[in-house]
Amino acid sequence: MRKAFLIAVPYLWLLLLFLVPFLIVLKISLSDIALAIPPYTPTLDVSAGWQGIREFFAALDFENYVFLTTDDLYWKAYLSSLQIAGVSTLITLAVGYPIAYAMARAAPEWRPTLLMLVILPFWTSFLIRVYSWMGILSSEGVLNQLLMGLGLISEPLQILSTNIAVYIGIVYTYLPFMILPIYAALEKMDESLLEAAEDLGCSRLSAFWLVTVPLSKSGIIAGCFLVFIPAIGEFVIPSLLGGSNTLMIGKVLWEEFFSNRDWPVASAVAIILLLILIVPIVLFQRNEQKAREAEG
């Protein structure tokens, strides 16, 4: 009886506020847009009984999904989101790996402090961290003033409102997600393995490639997915740092809903985005599973 109560409360909460809303999105994505409130048809009319339910299902169709394939904007936005997320993930890895490596090699009494310094930005507002780059990258911003002061450039570089600013924003805000799993993998590593490799005639560099990198593989993969998956659906970074030609699907969905008020198309955009995300999420879980099995 108590157990039933314990299960029922969170279960019902999630059913009502996670699953049902999701089914509503699915349903609206199959509906037609209408000039009404709410702005779509058909609405389920239960009072009409069986007839109402039949009419409801008969009126559902894949029109919005067909529309998504006919308008360039959408598939370009999906591709460009994947591309921006992919490139930023690789840059984050290149920036994060040396930091994680150095942390794992630091004296043990320093490690907790270094770890806290990596986690601290995560507790500060995401929005503020993105915003902090606006003052740096704008045409009269700190970076341009510095470069012009040094005489490296004669007129300001346009960085804010371009994709470069979006890359910087993603790398900056998601860097802790990359550092932490790589650090966790490297910290467990037995350093005598490196000495053994060097004794056996490996150079430092090849010992790094042949021993350290393979041993931190699960951390690298986990870090990459932790950056890549949320970056695809990112909204704040492209809308503050990107320009009008920065296409990302999170921004398209937002505009479709708030500016165009086309709920059925916004819902269809959301469903396709989820379908795209399933692949990396499944791969990520498989990696986690493998890492757990290797440990246990």
Add this chain to the structure above:
Amino acid sequence: MKRFSWFNATSLTLGFAFLYLPMIILVIYSFNESKLVTVWAGFSTKWYGELFRDQEFLDAAWVTLQVAVFSSTIATVLGTMAATVLVRAGRFAGRTLFSGMIYAPLVMPEVITGLSLLLLFIGIGLDRGIFTIVLAHTTFAMCYVSVVVSSRLTSFDQALEEAALDLGCTPFQAFRLVTLPIIAPAVISGWLLAFTLSLDDLVIASFTTGPSATTLPIKIFSAVRLGVSPEINALSTLMIGIVTIGVITASLISKRAAVAQARDERAAARTA
């Protein structure tokens, strides 16, 4: 130690400079006299004054605080229940769906979570405002709480609970007297996580709010869309300061607790 070369030192220096410089610059410019955020015109705290006279910001801060306190508290209760179910309840009908619903919101893009909840609230005709943001934040935050708490629940000895039951505790007493004190650090960090997630959220709050309730992130976002503003720099500095003090205090407290616990354990070992 011999491997801690100049290369490692450089990576750490550059890495932490990259992580912290943008925020340091933001803090410095919040004390800038000039309205032009990029021209330094002398030290001034006038933007802090402006901020505290701006009723809209104060209202938004109050709304945000209310939402964060309510949603993180409900999320902690629900998330702890959910974690107990995941770790202790064994098999029951619909278990797979349940764990799926716990993990899915963690990877769901915020735009989709926001959109789907808004469509639900409109569908059932709920007036949007503080209440609907609390519902939305509770839903995704409880999933984070349950992940944090369930990792603690899996790692401790279930025999302690069983012993309490054998000694005549009701299941609820066993939970309150044995389980809860052990998992308390995880429950507290779950609450803190839920609280910060709620304070920080722009996207889901924008979808699920109505005209009556504007949260701080919504206010900040609409202010900075048009460019950098010194008032927002001042506000950001305050928020960064609060978080830094909070995190450092929390880590000092937990360090002291760990030291005290180690001492108690040593003392117990001696007497035994």
